[in-house]
Amino acid sequence: MPIIDLKNVTYRYFDVEKPALKDLDLEIDEGDFVIITGPSGCGKTTICRCFNGLIPHFYNGELSGKIVVAGLDVKETQTSVLSQHVGFVFQNPENQLFALSVEKDVAFSLENIGLAREEIVERVEWALEMTGIIELREKAPYELSGGQQQRVAIASVLAMKPEVVVLDEPTSFLDPLSAKRIFEVISSLNKDLGITVVLVEHRLDLASEYANEAVVMDEGKVSFVGTPRDVFNDRDVWALGVGIPKVTRLGHYLKERGIDLGGVALTPSEAADLIRGYMNR
């Protein structure tokens, strides 16, 4: 049974004529690492808001269809309950940290659901360790870099021990190196803890290698689903204006000019191997 299951979902924001999601179907299996991408305004963020109940409980608007996440009917379940199963990391790191120290921030949601102090202490410790920020525990948010802030945000949702973590463009405020480190942390949540990851991202160059599924959205619908390799090699996807990895584009470019490397790469290291192989042939 899929852990996220959307059927015939249509959603219109309050006071907006055009629906943001149109009759959308999407299934995500437990333990998957899924990248959602697509041109701006395609409904990526809207779909994320459906996963933890911000839609329909926080945003007014018209929602129809069925959304089931972690076995819970999103329409019937409050965001505060859903959030214990689905962690949400937002784009802007500084607007999702509330406390004046890192450890208080990581404890924030645990305090909100009224866990016992010993349990909070234990989980905070664990989440700080998993995200590699134990030495930052007493720092204030404004003393941290953007990458560190985003790691605190990840630790904060991790402390809830969720089954799913949704990240809405978590690296768009970060430089490439910090972004890569964030992807590594996210990937370890998926690999080591078995958490289902849904990552909305434009930076496919960096993120593709970690995912086992790619979803391309356009005009409020899911247009393509498949492995990142299949999806990003599909020329119809290119036409949508998605940030196809540069090495994939390079592979196609060379092929069109009669240089067949014997495959198309998804990551720079793969591309290097292919080119090396070709040169030695």
Added chain:
Amino acid sequence: MKSLDGLRFRKRKTPIHRLDPRVKFLLICAIFALSIIFVDLMSITIIFLALVPLVLLAQVQGEWLRSLRASALLAAFIFVLNLIFVSDLYYALAMAFRFLVIVSSFSIFFLTTSPDDLGLALEQSHFPYEFSFAFTTAIRFVPELAKEAQIIVDAQRSRGLELEGGNILKRIRNYIPILIPLIVSAIRRSMELAEAMESRCFGAVKMRTSLHALKIRSMDYLVILMIVLVLAGSIYIRFYIHLL
């Protein structure tokens, strides 16, 4: 921002910093009360001098002096007014000193109490959590808003906005192109914050728990005892034996 530096907390490990915020607040109220009970110059000078070891113990002398300098003008004003209307030099001096005592005690309190602890103190004194959350969040976002204001100032200036020059009215009007974007972005920020709070289970249960708890230690009890003794003694001296 500079003028508020005299009130800005910095992490340090001194006996004063470690004092329970509630006890510290009691201490500040006691000093406040003492400076009201006594009206003569000598007593108020003694109270003022008694603050000095406190300041040194807390290692905040620099910030304290800055807060004194900032309030010097107002103190002088109080002195002159009292001199004119009461025409008693000692009394006027005492009033100016009283003001400085009050400023100092508040300055010591805010300089040595982390906003987090203050929020925790509010929470544990059974104030609704929304209050202490609003308080700590406000403090949390001061540096962010300051940064943003600077960005807006730079942006508007690079488009030719002049902030200096003109009379007072003109100068105030100059700041409108700064204020409007700042307010708009603060509203937008608050929307994002609300969304994030919702996603982090804000207000999920009535009885919220907390990572840290304030605990009254033996040192705190000692300070409470001292406060009670000094206050009682002072009231006795002032009102029953009419020594002063």
